[in-house]
Amino acid sequence: MDASADRAAGIQAGLKGFAAGPAPHVGMSKKPVQRTFCSALCGLPTMNALSSLSLFSLLSAAAVQAAAPPSEALKFFETKVRPLLVEHCQDCHGPTKHKGGLRVDNLPYLIRGGEQGPAVVPHKPEQSLLIKAIRYADPDMEMPPDGKMSDEDIATLTQWIAMGAPWPEAEVAGAKLGRKPGEITDADRQ
Numbered sequence: 001m002d003a004s005a006d007r008a009a010g011i012q013a014g015l016k017g018f019a020a021g022p023a024p025h026v027g028m029s030k031k032p033v034q035r036t037f038c039s040a041l042c043g044l045p046t047m048n049a050l051s052s053l054s055l056f057s058l059l060s061a062a063a064v065q066a067a068a069p070p071s072e073a074l075k076f077f078e079t080k081v082r083p084l085l086v087e088h089c090q091d092c093h094g095p096t097k098h099k100g101g102l103r104v105d106n107l108p109y110l111i112r113g114g115e116q117g118p119a120v121v122p123h124k125p126e127q128s129l130l131i132k133a134i135r136y137a138d139p140d141m142e143m144p145p146d147g148k149m150s151d152e153d154i155a156t157l158t159q160w161i162a163m164g165a166p167w168p169e170a171e172v173a174g175a176k177l178g179r180k181p182g183e184i185t186d187a188d189r190q
Ligand code: HEC
Pocket: 085, 088, 089, 090, 091, 092, 093, 099, 100, 101, 102, 104, 113, 114, 115, 116, 117, 119, 129, 130, 133, 134, 140, 141, 142, 143, 144, 145, 146
C-alpha cells in the first residue's frame, strides 16, 4: 500500500467514526434508516462513508428544526406575551369564543389563523395579521376593538413573533387542528 492509499483508508475510517459517533444525540433511531439507505446505495466502501455523512447532516438538520424553544424565549413568552393575549384577546378569541374563526390560546391556532388566514407567521411580524390588527393599520380590523394596546405591548408581541413565536412544546402538541373553530362538517349535519 502506498502512502496516499494509506491516507485514504485513514480518512475513510475517520469519516465512519465521525458519522457513527454523534448519532445518539439526534434523538432518532438511526441504524435501520442507515441500513436501508446503504443497502440501496452503497456499493463502494467510500460511498458508505459519504452517505453516512450526508445522512448524518440530514438528521442533524431535522433535529435542529424540531428543537424546543430555549428556556429564555419561553420565559419571555410566559411573563410578557401570554398575559397580553389572555387579558386583551382571549375573551373573544379563546377556548369559548372564536370571533373571526380565530383562537389565540395556542400557537397552532394562531398559525392557522381565522377566516382571513394565518394570524402569526413566525419570524415575520410584518406578514402577521395579528400585528397589523394590533397596530390599527387597517380601520376595518382593529384589535382589540375597544382600544389600542400600549406601544410597549405592541412592541412585545412584535418581538415575540420576530423571535419565532416560542410556545411550550407540550401545549403545541395538544392543539386540536381537526377543523377551524365554528366550522361545520358533513358529520355534524347528519
Ligand atoms: C371584544 C372582542 C374582541 C377582542 C377583545 C379581540 N378581538 Fe380580534 N376579532 C374580533 C371580531 C368580532 C373579529 C372578526 C372580524 C371583525 O369583525 O372585525 C376579530 C378578528 C380578529 C382577527 C382576524 C381573524 C380573521 O382571520 O378574520 C385577528 C388577527 C384578531 N381579531 C386579533 C385579535 C388580537 C390579537 C386581539 C387581542 C390583542 C383581539 N383580536 C381581541 C373581536 C375581538
